[in-house]
Amino acid sequence: MPTYTITELAREFDITPRAIRFYEDQGLLAPSREGAGGRNRVYTPRDRTRLKLTLRGKRIGLSLSEIKSLVDMYESPKDTEAQMNRFLGVLSQHRETLEQQREDIEMSLQEISTHEEECKRLLAALAEKQTTAG
DSSP states (O other): OOOBOHHHHHHHHTOOHHHHHHHHHTTSOOOEEESGGGOEEEBOHHHHHHHHHHHHHHHTTOOHHHHHHHHHHHTOTTOHHHHHHHHHHHHHHHHHHHHHHHHHHHHHHHHHHHHHHHHHHHHHHHHHHHHHHO
16 A cells, blocks of 8 residues: 655645644544654555545635545445535535625625726816816
């Protein structure tokens, strides 16, 4: 079975070793230790897959606790249907949050456009007033 070092995984996934250690601290990864005093971390294909799933979850905006719950769920093949339904629920909730954020952003952008137009109108009126006064 192949193994990986922290440097190899960091390079492969374009993240820092510190990020990998953080994911360990959060319970997402659990490498074995080798060498004097257990200083060298040894990652298995399971750890690599968990890291990959963690990064995928981060990319779509899931929290670390959501990611951990989902990654842990996939390691237990007891009730696949329930797991998939739970995952769909998490994704649905996340989609709702993102769609609300998009709506809020659209409203903010519209307000900015309104203020920009008002500023331009006032500046044009000011410029017109200065040219007629001068």
